[in-house]
Amino acid sequence: MKRSQYLFLSLISLGLVAFAVILQQVGYQGVSFLPCPLCILQRVGYLGIAVACVMAASFNPLRKLFHALAILAAGYGAAVAGHHVWLLSHPGASCGIDPLELWINQFQVVQGLPWLFKADGLCSAQLPAILGLQVPEWSLLWFSVLLIVLVVTFFKKSR
Secondary structure (H helix, E strand, O other): OOHHHHHHHHHHHHHHHHHHHHHHHOOEOOEOOOOOHHHHHHHHHHHHHHHHHHHHHHOHHHHHHHHHHHHHHHHHHHHHHHHHHHHHHOHHHOOOOOHHHHHHHOOHHHHHOHHHHOOOOOOOOOOOOEOOEOHHHHHHHHHHHHHHHHHHHHOOOOO
């Protein structure tokens, strides 16, 4: 991949995190989208893709390594988003208060950036759909697209 393509993927990932923060702060259809623990873990996946892509664009000798790390971050995010989608379709599987919330909220980065990393919502909460899909479904779609692009370009011969 070219440097500009890595930067583009990084901007997409950062844009998705920014959109999630806007949904959290401003809301949609009068509903505030409080992030649950799985939402926070998905944000970490997007930020991992963004950082790995910036590093791949910056350090040519280590480009394949950072590309592989971006693939791992996208796979991780897709797995978390897939579990979140499954949880939405099986609301009885959720116990209400998520013990993962306590674990996530104790990290120092959460104390420093609560608007980005603090988990306040429930993973099984049914929020208004955006263009027909729930936020975790959108997240799974975007992680899948990013993962496919990263995997296909990883095995392409560079010119």
